[in-house]
Every structure is written in structure tokens, then in C-alpha cells.
Amino acid sequence: MNTKLQELADLMFPNVTKTIEDYEKMYPERDLKEGACVTRFAPSPTGFVHMGSLLSAFEDYKVAHDTNGVFCLRIEDTDQKRSVENGIQGILNDLKNFDITPDEGMISETESIGNYGPYIQSERMEIYHTFAKYLVLHDLAYPCFCTASELDETREIQELNKERIGYYGSFAKCRSLTIDEAIAKIKAGEEFVVRLKSPGNFNSKIVLHDEVRGDIEFPENDLDIVLIKSTDKLPTYHFAHLVDDHLMRTTHVMRGEEWIASFPIHDQLFSIFNFKKPKYAHLGLVMKIDETGTRRKLSKRKDKEASVEFYHKEGIPKEAVKLYLMTIANSNFEEWLDNNPKGDLNEFKFDFKKVSASGTLFDVSKLFNISKNYLSKQSAVEIYNNLLKWTEEFDKEFYDLLVKYKDYSINIFNIERENEKPRKDYISYKSIREFVFYMYDELFENIEYEQAKITDKEEIKKILDVYYNEYMDLNDKDNWFIKVKEMCDKLGYASNIKEYKKNPELFKGNVADVTGLIRVALTSKNNTPDLYEIQKLLDKTRIKERFEKYINC
RNA sequence: GGUCUGUUGGUGAAGUGGCUUAACACACCACCCUCUCAAGGUGGCAUUCACGGGUUCGAAACCCGUACAGACUACCA
Numbered sequence: 113m114n115t116k117l118q119e120l121a122d123l124m125f126p127n128v129t130k131t132i133e134d135y136e137k138m139y140p141e142r143d144l145k146e147g148a149c150v151t152r153f154a155p156s157p158t159g160f161v162h163m164g165s166l167l168s169a170f171e172d173y174k175v176a177h178d179t180n181g182v183f184c185l186r187i188e189d190t191d192q193k194r195s196v197e198n199g200i201q202g203i204l205n206d207l208k209n210f211d212i213t214p215d216e217g218m219i220s221e222t223e224s225i226g227n228y229g230p231y232i233q234s235e236r237m238e239i240y241h242t243f244a245k246y247l248v249l250h251d252l253a254y255p256c257f258c259t260a261s262e263l264d265e266t267r268e269i270q271e272l273n274k275e276r277i278g279y280y281g282s283f284a285k286c287r288s289l290t291i292d293e294a295i296a297k298i299k300a301g302e303e304f305v306v307r308l309k310s311p312g313n314f315n316s317k318i319v320l321h322d323e324v325r326g327d328i329e330f331p332e333n334d335l336d337i338v339l340i341k342s343t344d345k346l347p348t349y350h351f352a353h354l355v356d357d358h359l360m361r362t363t364h365v366m367r368g369e370e371w372i373a374s375f376p377i378h379d380q381l382f383s384i385f386n387f388k389k390p391k392y393a394h395l396g397l398v399m400k401i402d403e404t405g406t407r408r409k410l411s412k413r414k415d416k417e418a419s420v421e422f423y424h425k426e427g428i429p430k431e432a433v434k435l436y437l438m439t440i441a442n443s444n445f446e447e448w449l450d451n452n453p454k455g456d457l458n459e460f461k462f463d464f465k466k467v468s469a470s471g472t473l474f475d476v477s478k479l480f481n482i483s484k485n486y487l488s489k490q491s492a493v494e495i496y497n498n499l500l501k502w503t504e505e506f507d508k509e510f511y512d513l514l515v516k517y518k519d520y521s522i523n524i525f526n527i528e529r530e531n532e533k534p535r536k537d538y539i540s541y542k543s544i545r546e547f548v549f550y551m552y553d554e555l556f557e558n559i560e561y562e563q564a565k566i567t568d569k570e571e572i573k574k575i576l577d578v579y580y581n582e583y584m585d586l587n588d589k590d591n592w593f594i595k596v597k598e599m600c601d602k603l604g605y606a607s608n609i610k611e612y613k614k615n616p617e618l619f620k621g622n623v624a625d626v627t628g629l630i631r632v633a634l635t636s637k638n639n640t641p642d643l644y645e646i647q648k649l650l651d652k653t654r655i656k657e658r659f660e661k662y663i664n665c
Numbered sequence: 666g667g668u669c670u671g672u673u674g675g676u677g678a679a680g681u682g683g684c685u686u687a688a689c690a691c692a693c694c695a696c697c698c699u700c701u702c703a704a705g706g707u708g709g710c711a712u713u714c715a716c717g718g719g720u721u722c723g724a725a726a727c728c729c730g731u732a733c734a735g736a737c738u739a740c741c742a
Contacts, residue, residue, distance in 0.1 A: 154742090155742095156741090156742065188742065190741090190742080191741050191742065193741080194741075194742075256740095260739095260740080263739085263740090270666090271666070273666095274666045274667085275666080275667085276666080276667050276668085276738080277666080277667075277738055278667095278738065305740050314668095325670075325671095328669070328670080329669090330668075330669070331667095331668070335738090338739085338740050340740085341740040342740055343740075344740090346740090348739090348740070348741085348742090349741075349742050352742095368736090369669095369670065369671090369735085369736065369737095370735095370736050370737065370742090371736090371737085371742090372668095372669060372670060372736070372737075373668065373669060373670090373736065373737035373738070374737070374738095375669085376668095394670085396670095396671085397735075397736080399735085439677075439678095439690085440677075443677080443678060443679070444679090446677085446678085446689075446690055446691095447679090447689070447690085450689085450690085468677085468678075469670075469671065470670085470671050470672070470735095471670095471671075471734095471735070471736095472676095472677070472678095473676060473677075475676055475677060475691070475692090477676080477691065477692060478676075478677065478690085478691050478692080480691095481690090481691055481692085482691090484703095488703095488704085528703085528704085533704060533705060534704080535702095535703055535704065536703060536704050537702080537703045537704085547703095593700075596700075597700095609699085609700085622700090623700055624699090624700050624701065625700090626700080627700040627701070628700075628701060630700090631700085631701065631702095637701090637702090638701060638702080639701055639702035639703080640701070640702065640703095641701095641702075641703075642700095642701095643700070643701080644700095
């Protein structure tokens with residue numbers, strides 16, 4: 113061993129006490145069944161998850177669970193600027209809202225489970241340094257003393273001369289420093305980063321395999337990338353990826369396509385250490401069309417629909433969000449869902465071959481449609497219980513009414529529900545209130561009536577009177593309507609709409625106008641579910657009250 | 666400037682050389698059903714797969730160019 117190199121390495125990493133072999137023993141190969149995948153979701157502790165990352169977390173989770181593998185949550189806090197107070201807990205909560213819980217890794221702000229930790233990168237300092245020291249010792253990495261302004265300067269020169277930008281070849285000044293020079297600078301207290309001494313040649317091609325895109329050809333990496341940063345001595349993403357995913361024995365790295373460009377760097381790093389390479393899947397980005405009509409990556413800052421919390425607040429059932437994410441994730445999922453109406457996601461197997469390589473537009477109307485279908489399949493009791501949970505958090509007034517009128521509420525939700533072709537009008541828990549508010553007297557105060565077809569005050573009074581006193585039969589649905597028609601005939605309204613359409617001038621209106629009037633008087637709305645069922649639930653006394661209220665308004 | 670990825674209707678997409686006169690789903694439109702609405706039913710919605718060449722008896726699919734979009738090109742991830 114070169115004693116000079118040893119001296120340099122000791123100077124750069126005075127606190128390293130272990131060797132790579134020690135860590136290999138501490139974190140042995142996992143004893144898993146053939147085909148089991150180890151995946152990981154590795155966010156920065158920013159406190160919340162956005163739709164794109166939720167998708168990839170969900171996919172990671174799915175792949176691990178489909179194969180009886182391990183899904184790990186690792187926190188990437190090597191950039192302290194991105195960290196936020198209680199940021200881990202926030203992420204955990206967002207994930208938990210969608211039933212994504214890690215098998216291994218962080219399970220709270222400070223606690224973790226599993227034998228491959230620590231799972232917070234800032235706590236893995238010594239591990240990174242051990243690996244970096246190894247590289248220095250083997251002349252595969254070196255200290256770089258270039259300042260930010262020096263780096264800016266060379267970039268400007270490169271731009272001016274239309275040369276490739278980066279720290280490579282003759283631009284890699286510190287690469288040619290002698291060991292003695294480097295030692296002297298460190299002893300003089302100069303700040304340094306640790307750079308890879310890249311063995312790559314830009315003119316040689318390599319072919320890398322991506323699980324969703326197939327083989328991709330790249331030039332070899334010849335950039336002397338930064339491995340360890342100067343001020344905090346924390347690793348860069350590239351180096352942390354190598355060390356962590358190797359030691360945690362990750363088998364499948366799934367990440368956004370923004371990482372494709374650094375694929376050659378990562379491959380090179382694994383080659384240098386001769387570590388077994390994980391499989392990579394680069395996922396298409398989740399996009400949106402913005403106001404100017406251009407397609408761009410969904411941004412958590414600008415787009416409210418990008419935040420996962422938004423769906424929770426909107427009351428979109430988490431199951432619906434998962435169903436939607438799965439339709440984005442695998443193109444064969446919708447067809448599968450059609451053939452498996454129960455939609456148990458555990459029975460669907462994620463397939464890398466069915467992942468679209470192009471970025472997907474986030475389609476809120478599709479999500480709403482899925483949510484609507486999902487809600488229509490729930491029983492009235494399930495709706496009640498879930499709505500209770502949602503309102504407890506977001507609509508206290510409605511919550512109190514639900515508690516007070518439990519059975520009555522369940523009956524409301526059951527209007528035209530538990531049958532062959534159930535109603536599909538609720539699109540979210542939040543939307544339910546606007547569909548049923550009129551069933552609660554407490555919410556029927558100070559309401560604005562929609563305009564009914566029949567507007568003449570006297571006529572209205574007459575119809576409602578006659579209806580209430582002579583024709584209202586709530587014992588049987590068919591009878592009810594027969595009586596309504598009888599009344600129409602008596603009062604000069606067509607009981608048969610086809611007849612009416614043939615000769616509208618013979619009538620004052622038709623049966624739809626009459627039921628429309630009753631409907632508005634009872635509910636304030638022109639459009640509601642089945643009128644008979646609504647009347648059944650309201651009962652006679654309240655119907656009378658509402659008729660009077662309407663006549664006097 | 667360099668490297669890489671992508672491009673099938675308003676959207677998600679199926680499609681791996683002939684079953685494609687381009688599936689399915691969402692959205693939209695029309696009609697039907699109907700006491701209103703939702704649902705449901707029926708039909709419409711790409712004469713064509715970014716564009717231009719080529720290979721082939723035959724191309725959305727293969728090849729070559731071009732265009733456009735996106736990502737990366739940080740001591741950010």
C-alpha cells in the first residue's frame with residue numbers, strides 16, 4: 113500500500129475506524145425467496161408528499177409486496193436546506209393516508225425498524241466516509257480545492273467555447289495535484305470536496321438496461337463528480353445511492369426519469385466497487401397542462417392538486433386515489449379492474465412492461481370518475497362510517513348532524529343505492545353534503561329555492577293543497593305515482609308526457625312540472641333523487657311544514 | 666452547446682410487420698329510457714398514428730433524417 117496515499121486518506125477521513133468488509137458483515141445479503149424485490153422510497157424530509165412521489169412510493173410498495181420482498185423508507189437529508197421540522201412524520205402521515213406503510217426504515221420522526229439502518233442519511237456519515245476513504249486509498253478519488261468562483265469560471269469558459277460542461281479531463285485541475293500538494297493544502301486548512309477519479313472515457317459507449325425503456329446507449333461517464341461535500345462532509349445523492357442501496361441490498365431502484373442522465377455515473381460507481389448492480393426503472397413524470405397550455409411537471413408549489421393532502425381534504429376516498437394511481441402505473445390495470453369488479457389491489461400484479469415511458473397528464477376528471485364509481489359500490493353503512501370520519505375532521509357541523517341522526521342518515525344514503533344499478537352522484541365525501549343537505553331541517557334554514565316551472569302563487573298553493581290533502585299516498589311507490597297522475601288529470605296537467613308533447617296547448621303543463629313543484633317545495637332543488645323515497649323519509653308532518661314554508665317564501 | 670428520453674384523438678392509452686376500415690376507458694355531443702337529476706342503453710367523436718424519406722408485396726409498428734416537448738448538464742435531490 114502506498115504510504116503517501118494512506119497519509120492523505122487518514123488526513124481526509126480521520127474518524128474512520130471500520131472497513132468496507134466490516135459493513136458487509138453488518139449488513140449481509142438478505143435471506144429472501146427467489147424473485148423477492150427490495151425497493152425503497154427515499155424522499156427528502158420536506159414534510160409532505162406530492163402526487164408524483166406518491167405514485168412512485170406506491171409502485172415501490174406494490175413491487176415489494178407482490179414479490180414478498182421488502183419496502184423500505186429511507187430519508188435523504190443530505191441537503192439540509194430541504195429539511196423541515198417534523199418532516200419525516202409529515203411524509204409518514206401522507207403515506208399512511210393511502211395505506212402505504214414501510215416494512216423497514218423510518219416509522220416515526222425518530223424511530224425505525226429493520227437491521228439495515230440507520231435509515232436517515234445524515235446518521236450514516238461514518239459509513240460514507242469509510243467507502244470514500246477506500247477510494248482515496250486506491251487512488252480512485254481525490255480531494256478538490258476548487259472554489260465556487262473557480263468552478264463558475266471554468267463553466268463560463270466551457271460555455272464560451274461550446275465545450276461540454278463539467279469537471280473532467282483538463283478542466284479537472286485538482287486531479288493532477290500531487291499527493292504531497294494535496295496533503296499540504298489540507299494541512300494548511302483548505303476546504304475540499306472529495307471527487308471521483310473517473311475511469312471513464314467519453315468516447316466509449318456503454319449500454320445500460322432500464323426495466324421500462326429497455327437498453328439505452330450512453331457515453332461512459334468521465335465527470336469527476338463530487339462524492340463528499342465540503343462544508344458538512346455529507347455525501348451527494350450519487351454516492352449515497354451507491355452506499356445505501358448496496359448496503360441495504362436494494363434490488364430494484366425505481367425513480368423519476370430525471371435520473372436517467374446520471375445512470376452512467378451510478379453504473380460506474382457500482383462497477384468500481386464491483387458491487388452487484390440493482391435493476392433500474394425510470395418512471396415517466398406526472399405532468400399537467402398549465403394556464404398557458406404547455407405541458408409541464410406537476411409542481412407541488414404551484415398546483416394544489418399536486419399535494420396529496422388535497423385529496424384527503426377533498427374527501428376523495430383513498431381507495432379511489434390508489435385505483436387511479438394504478439391506472440397510471442400500469443396500462444393494463446383498467447382492463448383488469450373491469451374483469452375484477454371487487455378491485456382488490458393485492459390481487460393485481462405490477463408489471464414493469466406495462467409502465468408507460470412517457471409522462472402522464474394528471475387527469476382530475478378521470479380520478480373523479482373512479483371515485484364516483486367506487487363510492488357507488490359502497491353500502492349505505494359504509495358511506496355513513498367513512499363520511500363520519502371525514503366530516504369529523506373537515507365539517508364539524510355536518511358531523512354533529514350525522515351523529516344525531518344516524519339511522520335517518522343511513523336511510524338517506526341508501527336512496528337508490530343498494531340495488532343492481534346504484535345511483536352514482538357522490539363524487540367525494542365532501543360532495544355528499546350538497547346532495548343531501550335538504551334532508552336535514554337544520555340545514556334547510558335560510559335556503560334559496562331554485563325556480564320551479566310553475567310560478568303562479570295561487571296555482572302553487574292550490575296544487576300543494578290538493579296534493580297534500582287528497583292525493584299524497586306514501587304507502588307504495590307505484591300507487592304514489594298513479595295518484596299524482598290522477599291529480600294531474602283533474603287539475604289540467606298532462607299525466608302522460610308524450611300526449612303533452614303532441615298537443616301542449618291543451619294542458620297547463622305536464623306531470624313533470626307538478627312533481628317538479630313538489631320537489632322544489634320539499635328540497636329547494638329541481639334535481640334530486642327519487643321523490644317518493646325522499647317523502648318517505650321526511651314523513652307527513654315535515655312535508656306539511658315545508659309546503660307552508662315554500663308557499664310563504 | 667452536450668447527453669438522454671419521449672411524440673397514437675380533448676385525456677389515459679392498446680398496439681412488437683398482414684386479424685387495425687387503430688381496441689378499451691375518461692371527457693364531450695346526440696338520441697333513447699324517464700316525474701327531475703344521476704345512472705343505464707344506443708350512436709358520434711384519429712380517413713389516420715409529429716413530419717419527410719427509405720426498407721417491404723404490405724408499416725402506427727423496422728431504418729435514416731427533421732421538428733417539437735421534457736429531463737439532466739450543482740458541493741439539489
